[in-house]
Amino acid sequence: MSTTVLATFYRCGVESVLTGFTVVLLPFCSLGGAISNMYAMLLARFKMFPEVKERGMASLPRLAAFTSEHSHFSIKKGAAALGIGTESVICVKVDERGKMIPSDLERRIVDAKQRGLVPFFVSATAGTTVYGAFDPLIAIADICRKHGVWMHVDGAWGGSLLMSRKHRWKLNGVERANSMTWNPHKMMSVPLQCSALLVREEGLMQKCNQMQASYLFQEDKQYDVSYDTGDKAIQCGRHVDIFKLWLMWRAKGTVGFEAQIDKCLELSEYLYDKIKDREGYEMVFNGKPQHTNVCFWYLPPAIRCMEDGEERRRRLHKVAPIIKARMMEYGTTMVSYQPQGNKVNFFRMVISNPAATFEDINFLIEEIERLGQDL
Numbered sequence: 001m002s003t004t005v006l007a008t009f010y011r012c013g014v015e016s017v018l019t020g021f022t023v024v025l026l027p028f029c030s031l032g033g034a035i036s037n038m039y040a041m042l043l044a045r046f047k048m049f050p051e052v053k054e055r056g057m058a059s060l061p062r063l064a065a066f067t068s069e070h071s072h073f074s075i076k077k078g079a080a081a082l083g084i085g086t087e088s089v090i091c092v093k094v095d096e097r098g099k100m101i102p103s104d105l106e107r108r109i110v111d112a113k114q115r116g117l118v119p120f121f122v123s124a125t126a127g128t129t130v131y132g133a134f135d136p137l138i139a140i141a142d143i144c145r146k147h148g149v150w151m152h153v154d155g156a157w158g159g160s161l162l163m164s165r166k167h168r169w170k171l172n173g174v175e176r177a178n179s180m181t182w183n184p185h186k187m188m189s190v191p192l193q194c195s196a197l198l199v200r201e202e203g204l205m206q207k208c209n210q211m212q213a214s215y216l217f218q219e220d221k222q223y224d225v226s227y228d229t230g231d232k233a234i235q236c237g238r239h240v241d242i243f244k245l246w247l248m249w250r251a252k253g254t255v256g257f258e259a260q261i262d263k264c265l266e267l268s269e270y271l272y273d274k275i276k277d278r279e280g281y282e283m284v285f286n287g288k289p290q291h292t293n294v295c296f297w298y299l300p301p302a303i304r305c306m307e308d309g310e311e312r313r314r315r316l317h318k319v320a321p322i323i324k325a326r327m328m329e330y331g332t333t334m335v336s337y338q339p340q341g342n343k344v345n346f347f348r349m350v351i352s353n354p355a356a357t358f359e360d361i362n363f364l365i366e367e368i369e370r371l372g373q374d375l
Contacts (some may be wrong), residue, residue, distance in 0.1 A: 032193050033072070033183045034074035034077060036182075036183075036196065036197040037152070037154055038074065038078035038081060040121075040123070040152040040197060041065065041123075042078075042082060043179060043199065044120055044121040045060075045120060047150060047178075047204065048150070049120075053208065060118075061117075062088065063121075065090065066089075066092055067089060067124075068098075068100040069341075070098045070128040070130060070340075071091075072156070075089055075154070076089045090108050092105045092108055094133070097133055097285055098130070098285070099133045099134065100124060100136065102142075105122065105143055106146075109122075109147050119147060119149050121150050122144050124152070124153050124154070125155075126153050126158040128157070130338060130348055131293055131340075132291030134158055134291070137173025137174055137176070138172060138173035140173070150178045150179070151179075152180070153174050153177045153181070155171065156186065156195065157291070159171070160257070160261060161187070161261060164261045166265075170291075178201070179198060180198040181195065181196070181198075182196045182197075187261055188257055189248075189260070189354070190245050209231065210231045211231065260354040264352055264353070264356075267358070267361060268291070269288060271365075272289060272294050274365060275296055278365075280300070283296050284343060292352060294350075295346055295347070296349075297316060297320070297344075297346045298347065298372050299316065299319075302315075316344050319375055320337035320347050324336075326371040335368075336349075
């Protein structure tokens with residue numbers, strides 16, 4: 001199956017950024033991007049210390065993994081599940097846009113080595129959950145190569161931008177990664193679950209996970225046994241969820257996916273342009289968002305005249321939850337909110353549905369103002 005899907009990538013014009021990857025599709029695991037990220041960490045550990053398969057963690061030195069402060073929680077969850085431990089995941093500082101700072105990554109790798117740890121895994125993010133930021137993959141790849149560390153790209157949210165000729169530059173450098181997570185069930189609207197892991201080294205999944213159960217995975221079958229994906233993965237029985245992606249790709253084509261993704265980015269830019277200078281709105285960070293995540297505060301009239309301080313932040317922290325609750329009560333719309341670092345609750349509008357229109361964006365703005373006017 002991996003050969004077939006890789007050929008599909010080639011035919012669809014994505015080969016320029018995916019050349020050299022073996023595509024190991026994991027939608028049959030029904031666990032999404034979190035399990036794909038864990039598989040990447042599993043492979044990185046096995047690649048550096050293959051003896052772990054038989055002898056376990058007790059045979060290894062203390063490992064260290066690195067990811068950004070804004071990365072997905074599944075990186076730490078994977079470390080916990082694999083027995084590496086969450087304390088072994090070292091968080092790297094990000095800039096004001098939420099992108100990993102390469103100089104801090106290298107500083108932390110060097111520091112870990114000096115403390116007797118063994119750096120083995122770096123997870124860069126292509127489309128962070130909150131800000132939609134894309135880490136500088138080229139600079140990160142240089143550091144990983146310099147220090148002999150596995151480079152993984154968590155592209156669960158932003159990886160589908162590879163389909164867009166206009167936006168794929170945001171993933172420049174992904175072709176140098178050892179592995180990449182990609183979730184077609186996000187930006188491409190493939191039904192849940194559909195997550196893929198792309199691995200550069202062919203055969204590594206088999207070496208890492210294969211148990212050579214001859215009663216299931218016979219080597220003398222009449223077809224190419226490389227299509228037996230069960231012995232590459234932890235799970236054996238699973239849904240054939242890859243079929244959903246194949247059907248949708250056949251129906252829409254790469255051009256159709258590209259148009260869908262470009263439209264979502266266009267709608268998010270429209271929302272940003274409408275509110276960045278609009279009274280009552282304040283952007284969480286300066287500049288256009290890199291992805292479809294538009295992060296902002298709505299300031300009710302009673303707060304706008306207040307000086308910045310603890311009392312203003314305390315009141316503002318309550319605004320987004322109340323407005324969202326009212327949205328749900330009225331059944332008109334719904335927007336996520338969350339705090340981030342020292343920033344109080346703000347709205348995070350993520351546009352991933354190509355059926356949305358400019359009129360929908362206008363309605364959203366008006367609805368936020370209607371529901372928050374009296375706060």
